[in-house]
Amino acid sequence: MNSMIATHNSDTAKMFPTEQTVVEKEDIISNLHESILGHILSFLSTLEAVHTIVLSKKWIDLWITITGLQFSDSFHCFGKKMQKEQFVCFVNKVLLHLANSSIQSFSLSLTCYQYDSTLVSSWISSIFERGVQKLHIQYADNVHFPSNSLFSCKSLRQLMLQMKCTLNVPISASLSNLQNLNISGIRLVSESTTYSKDLILNFPVLKVLEARGCEWLTKQSISIKAPLLETFCITIWNSLSNESHKSSIKVFAPCLKDFSYEGDLEQDVIVLNASSIRSASIVIVIDENTVEKLGLQVQKLLAQIREVEELKLLFYKVLMHANNIFTHLPAFGRLTHVQLNEVTCEALMNILHNSPILNTLILQNGLSELNKDVLTCASVPQCFVSSLKVFQFKGFNLHEHELLLAKLVMKNAAVLEQMTICAAFWLRYSDIDMEKVKEQILSFPKCSNFVMIKLVF
Structure with a gap:
């Protein structure tokens, strides 16, 4: 190797430093200002930062300049997880050494042991006195x-x-x-x-x-x-x-x-001046014994976000017990994207009729049946005529009312571009002839000449 290095000319040696030239280079890292080194060490866990004292004499006291502390009792010391007493002693010593220092960030994760509430509280209190800017505390037990x-x-x-x-x-x-x-x-x-x-x-x-x-x-x-x-x-x-x-x-x-x-x-939860909201996610789980009296609260909550453009509306244990929640919906004049689950025929049609410029409709977990006649006798929503381009139907169970919905969309969505139907998981193990189902769906009349239909069965 050394003989090969000797044959390199000086220009090549400058472009491709060899082992010999690297050894001769000065220690640029150690020559950085202490404040910069302290900032760099702050990105390490505090235990790792303290361990840098073994690098050289110059690094013995550098860890004291760190501006960010990261403590976790799941850290390993020399290949072994620290015992509770070791961890407590380590945190106390670090905070004592940095008693007069400014701490910009402090992270404390306590997941392995239970600690005295007063002790944890004292650690946190001491950090508030250091001008902390970022504070993260994770602990599963009660703390004062x-x-x-x-x-x-x-x-x-x-x-x-x-x-x-x-x-x-x-x-x-x-x-x-x-x-x-x-x-x-x-x-x-x-x-x-x-x-x-x-x-x-x-x-x-x-x-x-x-x-x-x-x-x-x-x-x-x-x-x-x-x-x-x-x-x-x-x-x-x-x-x-x-x-x-x-x-x-x-x-x-x-x-x-x-x-x-x-x-x-x-x-x-009342959001005043809510007209600026553009994206909303609502997830509601209500026991069937209390759902009827909470219909007004649902309507009040939806009224606050009526100006949204994107809406995720997920209800669990609700719609099968209260079919009148969506009878007094606000007009979603800006809504272009909606994602729903466990929705009934009535609720779906009410939402569609109140969303005149809807572009994307996503249904999760199929369609709950209350009155399938709503689909057969329904007037065509405005969004079908002018704006609906994407329809995704997930958790398709091949129920009659679900087939009626697919037929309604294909027959009336004039500008539809993408229609995806994903069969429910249980259908993989059924005896239903899925090829015949595909043929049936593809035979439905189509209003749009540009629609691409994808059936995931």
Whole structure:
């Protein structure tokens, strides 16, 4: 190898560095400024950052310059998972060494052991005092969360809490620099004991708010004021809570574009200035014993998003027990794309008649039968005449009313371009002659001369 290196001319050696030339190069990485090295080390787990002390004498104290801490009790040390006592000792020592340092980001994932609630709370409290901008806590057990420290932290930009804890929210709370909020499993309670005022949460620069499986246990209505909010996602299951709180959640978000709701409609979610919403996802699961009295809540929720362009509307355990939910639909004047499941004939036709410029229709899990005569006697929706181009029918069960729907679409959709029918899984194991079914569907009269029909049986 060395003899070969010796034969290279100087120009070639410059273009293709050999082993010899690499050895002679200076250590560029180590010569970087400490602040840059600290920033680079912040992308590693804190355990890995500390281990860089073995590289050279110069690296012994470099890890102290890191601006981001990542702790996880699932990390392995020298090939073995750290014991609980080792992990606690490690976190305490790191926080002690960095007692006077500014921490921009802090991530704590506790998935392997149970910890003393006071200990975890002290770790979190110490980080709020360091000017933290990004905070991520993941822990499955209850923690006494330092609520006062949170709502007095002006530096916070991103907050993700996936944990069981109670947040004591002041009657008027504000996080002035928060841009992204993601919480799950949190119990939010009010510090106030009176009903006189709404609980107000001010987020002047917040753009994303995701709240999943949280309990909003306040005596007052909750007002979320977020003038720059673009994405709002809430999953709320009050029927699973031992406490009954019917206070409404009001969202003031004039720039909101994406709205997502999943729940049982036991608690009102009211989006004011909702005309800016362009994409919405609604997932509702209601017990059959309570569905009839909640029809009004469904209508109120749909009325808020009537200006959407794309809509995912998924109902479970609902439509078979309440066929009147869609009798008073708003007009979806801008709706071009809709995805539905467990929909009845009546509900489907009502939606189609209220969506005059619909371009794409996707049905999941077949079509529930209540009154197939609705399809045979139905007037043709406006979208069939002028706009419907894509129709996807998933979970096709070969029921008579489903064949009637396929026939209705093919006969009347004048500008239809793509029609896909996917058979239900169980049909693979049936004795039905699927070739005859295909022939039957393909024999239906077609209004559009350009439609491509795909049958996935």
